[in-house]
């Protein structure tokens with residue numbers, strides 16, 4: 221049985237309906253054709269030039285990313301522009317591109333936040349929109365100790381705003397760029413909030429009330445969704461007896477020894 225881009229699109233739509241994405245977002249099939257046949261799929265956080273090269277080497281016909289290309293209303297596609305060059309090369313290589321962004325952030329099974337919730341073994345987990353709250357199994361835990369635990373679950377630097385000896389029972393997590401969510405997290409009963417990017421004014425506002433913020437990096441707080449999504453899709457395809465391989469991108473976006 222031949223797998224098409226539409227089949228993969230339909231599965232993502234089942235686990236993270238595209239219509240639930242934020243109005244500013246740009247999700248779904250962004251490049252290619254629903255009828256294209258697929259035998260190899262690469263899952264990544266971003267469609268960077270390195271990820272496109274990786275897909276070419278793997279002979280993948282489809283890339284699924286979290287962050288969409290053409291997020292800000294692309295008006296021209298030029299080879300000497302960063303994004304334009306990526307779009308052109310995907311079209312030239314006949315590689316399809318699907319993005320699952322804020323719709324995936326809401327998924328209690330496949331979001332980056334739920335990946336961190338599981339890695340930190342949080343209990344009594346509840347979700348409100350993009351916020352995932354859970355209790356530490358050996359609560360209370362000091363903020364300094366919790367920072368070490370978060371660091372061990374991530375491949376990014378974790379920065380702590382707040383004192384080491386603050387006592388944490390409930391942690392709220394929202395991966396990516398959502399530092400403004402900390403006030404809602406506090407109202408929901410959390411003593412600490414982990415997100416990808418923390419702006420100075422929010423850090424000051426939070427620690428002024430004894431709250432603790434962790435900045436886990438945008439990549440760091442979302443990277444866990446890549447293997448979650450790849451494994452979920454591979455299991456579904458295996459169950460349906462498709463001879464298709466789903467790859468987890470090995471590229472890290474910021475350089476360094478593990479980057480590509």
Ligand SMILES: [Zn+2]
Pocket residue numbers: 287395396397438442
């Ligand atoms: Zn993100």
